[in-house]
Amino acid sequence: METLLLSRGDVERILDMKTCMDAVEHAFELHGKGLTQMPAKIYLTFEKGDLRAMPAYIEGHAGIKWVNSHPNNRERGLPTVMAVLIYNDPETGFPLAVMDATHLTNLRTGAAGGIAGKYLARRDSRVIGFIGCGMQAETQFMALKEIFDIEKALCHDISSKSAEKFAGMLHKFGVDAEITDAERACRCDILVTTTPSRKPVVKAEWIQEGLHVNAIGADAPGKQELDPEILRKGRIVVDDYQQALHSGEVNVPISKGILSPESIHASLGEIIAGIKSGRESDDEITVFDSTGLAIQDIAAARVVFERAVELGIGRKFQFFS
Numbered sequence: 668m669e670t671l672l673l674s675r676g677d678v679e680r681i682l683d684m685k686t687c688m689d690a691v692e693h694a695f696e697l698h699g700k701g702l703t704q705m706p707a708k709i710y711l712t713f714e715k716g717d718l719r720a721m722p723a724y725i726e727g728h729a730g731i732k733w734v735n736s737h738p739n740n741r742e743r744g745l746p747t748v749m750a751v752l753i754y755n756d757p758e759t760g761f762p763l764a765v766m767d768a769t770h771l772t773n774l775r776t777g778a779a780g781g782i783a784g785k786y787l788a789r790r791d792s793r794v795i796g797f798i799g800c801g802m803q804a805e806t807q808f809m810a811l812k813e814i815f816d817i818e819k820a821l822c823h824d825i826s827s828k829s830a831e832k833f834a835g836m837l838h839k840f841g842v843d844a845e846i847t848d849a850e851r852a853c854r855c856d857i858l859v860t861t862t863p864s865r866k867p868v869v870k871a872e873w874i875q876e877g878l879h880v881n882a883i884g885a886d887a888p889g890k891q892e893l894d895p896e897i898l899r900k901g902r903i904v905v906d907d908y909q910q911a912l913h914s915g916e917v918n919v920p921i922s923k924g925i926l927s928p929e930s931i932h933a934s935l936g937e938i939i940a941g942i943k944s945g946r947e948s949d950d951e952i953t954v955f956d957s958t959g960l961a962i963q964d965i966a967a968a969r970v971v972f973e974r975a976v977e978l979g980i981g982r983k984f985q986f987f988s
Contacts, residue, residue: 668761668987669983669984669985670761670762670763670764670765670983670984670985670986671763671764671765671766671972671975671976671981671982671983671984672764672765672766672981672982672983672984673764673765673766673767673971673972673975673980673981674766674767674981675767675769675770677766677767677975677980677981678766678767678768678770678771678971679770680980681970681971681974681975681978681980682770682771682774682967682970682971683774684774684777684778684781684806684809684810684813685813686970687771687774687775687777687778687967687970688778688781688782688810688813690778690966690967690969690970691775691778691779691782691963691966691967692778692782692939693966694725694960694962694963694965694966695779695782695906695934695935695936695939695962695963696936696939696940697725697726697936697962698725698907698934698936698960698962699934699935699936699937699938699939699940699942700936700940700942702725702726703723703724703725703962704723704724704725705722705723705724705907705960705961705962706722707909707910707913708720708721708910708913708914708958708961710887710888712887715737715738715739716735716736716737716738716739716740717735717736717737717887718733718734718735719732719733719734719735719736720732720733721733721734721959721960721961721964722961723960723961723962723964723965724757724965725962725965725966727757728754728757728965728966728968728969729754729755729756729757729965730752730753730754730755730964730965730968731752731753731755731961732750732751732752732768732772732961732964733750733751733752734748734749734750734751734768734772735748735749735750736748736863736886736887738863746769746802747801747802748769748772748773748802749769750767750768750769750771750772751765751766751767751768752764752765752766752767752768752771752964752968753765754766754965754968754969754972762986763972764968764971764972764975764981765984766968766971766972768964768968771964771967771968771971772959772964773802773803773805773806774806774809774967775959775963775964775966775967776803776806776807776883776957776959776963777803777805777806777807777808777809777810778806778810778963778967779810779906779935779955779957779959779960779963780806780807780810780811780859780881780883780955780957781807781809781810781811781813781814782810782935782939783879783881783904783935783955783957784810784811784814784815784857784879784881784955785814786935786938786939786945786946787879787902787904787938787945787946787953787955788815788856788857788879788946788953789856789877789879789946789949791856792815792856792857792879793815793816793817793818793819793856794817794818794819794820794821794854794855794856794857795808795811795815795817795819795820795821795855795856795857795858795859796820796821796822796823796852796853796854796855796857796858796859797820797821797822797823797824797833797852797858797859797861798823798824798849798852798853798858798859798860798861798862798868798869798892799823799824799859799860799861799862799883799884800822800823800824800826800829800830800832800833800834800861801824801829801833801861803861803883803884804822804833804859804861805833805836807859807861807881807883808820808837808840808859811857811859812840815857817840817842818842818843819842819843819844819845820834820837820842820843820844820845821845821847821851821852821853821854821855822834822837822844822845822846822847822852823846823847823848823849823851823852827846830846831846834846849868849869849873850870850873853869853873853874853875853878854873854875855878856877856878856879857878857879857880857881858874858878858879858880858881859880859881859883860880860881860882860883860884860892860893861883861884862884862892863884863890864884864890864891864892865889865890865891866891867891867892867893867894867895868892868893869892869893869894869897870894871894871896871897871900874897874900874952876950876951876952877949877950877951877952878952878953879946879952879953879954879955880893880897880901880952880953880954880955881955881957882915882916882954882955882956882957883957885914885915885916885918885919885956885958886914886915886957886958886959887914888913888914888918889918889919890914890916890918890919891916891918891919891920892916893916893954895919895920895923895925895926897952897954898916898917898920898926898930898954899925899926899930900952901951901952901953901954902932902946902947902951902952902953902954903917903930903931903932903954903956904931904932904933904934904935904938904945904953904954904955904956905917905931905933905934905935905955905956905958906934906935906936906955906956906957906958906959906960907934907958907960908928908931908934910958910960911931911956911958912928914958915956915957915958916954916956917930917931917956931956933945935955
C-alpha cells in the first residue's frame with residue numbers, strides 16, 4: 668500500500684471555508700453526543716514557542732496532528748503556526764496520507780468561530796471587531812461572512828502593518844474597515860480576539876450588552892485575552908471542557924479561583940446537538956472559548972483525503988517497502 672503525500676498547495680486546492688465549516692460543525696455535534704475519541708493535547712514547551720500532539724478518532728477516521736506555535740516566527744520569515752497531519756486507517760493503522768495541515772489548521776479554527784457565531788451571536792450582527800489582525804483574523808472573517816451580512820469591521824493590532832494589511836483585505840470584500848484602538852474595536856456585535864497574550868487585552872468596561880466574543884488566542888496554559896469580569900458576566904461556551912480548563916480562556920481565572928468549572932454553560936457541540944441552549948436573549952453576553960480540537964483536524968482531513976483521491980491530487984509514497 669502507498670501513502671498519499673499532500674502539500675500545502677494541494678490542500679489549498681481542495682479545502683474551502685464552506686466545506687470545512689460543514690465538516691467541523693458535524694464533528695462538534697458528534698463530540699457533544701460523546702461519539703468521538705480525543706485525548707488531551709500533549710505539549711512540548713520551549714523558550715520561544717511550543718509543539719503540540721493532537722490525536723483523534725471520529726466516525727471511522729483517525730489521525731494525529733503535530734503543530735507548533737511560535738509567535739516570533741515572522742521575524743524569521745516563517746509562519747507562526749505550521750502543522751503536519753498523519754491520516755490513518757483505524758482498521759490497520761496504515762497511514763493513508765501525510766499532509767500539510769497549516770492551511771487546514773487556519774481554516775478549521777476560523778470555521779469553529781463561524782459556527783460559534785451561528786449559534787451564539789445575535790442574528791442581526793453586522794459589525795465585527797478584531798483585536799489581532801493576523802492570519803487567524805482573516806479566517807475568522809471568512810467563516811463569519813458565511814453566516815452574517817458583515818457591513819463594518821473595527822480593526823486593532825499592535826502592528827500597524829498587520830492592521831493595514833487586514834483592512835485592505837476586508838475592503839476587497841466590500842466591508843467598511845476602520846483601523847482603531849482596542850476599546851473602539853469592542854463597540855461591535857461580534858468581537859474576535861486572536862492574540863498570543865498572557866494578560867487581558869480586553870477590559871470589562873468596554874463590553875456592551877448583546878455582544879458575542881470569539882476568544883481564539885488562549886490555547887495554552889497561562890494565556891488569556893479577556894478581563895475575567897467579562898466571563899463572570901457572560902454565558903461561557905467552550906469547544907471542549909477538559910482542554911478549556913487546561914489551556915483555554917478560562918484556564919487562568921479558574922486556576923486563580925475567580926471562576927469555577929461550573930461557570931461554563933456548555934460545549935459548542937452540546938448546543939449544536941440540542942442538549943443545551945445557546946443564546947437566549949438579545950442583551951446577554953456570550954463567549955466562545957476556542958482551544959482548537961483534534962476532531963476538527965480529522966474531520967477536515969477526511970474531506971481533503973477523499974477529494975484528493977477523487978481528483979488524483981498528491982504524490983504516492985511507500986514508507987514500508
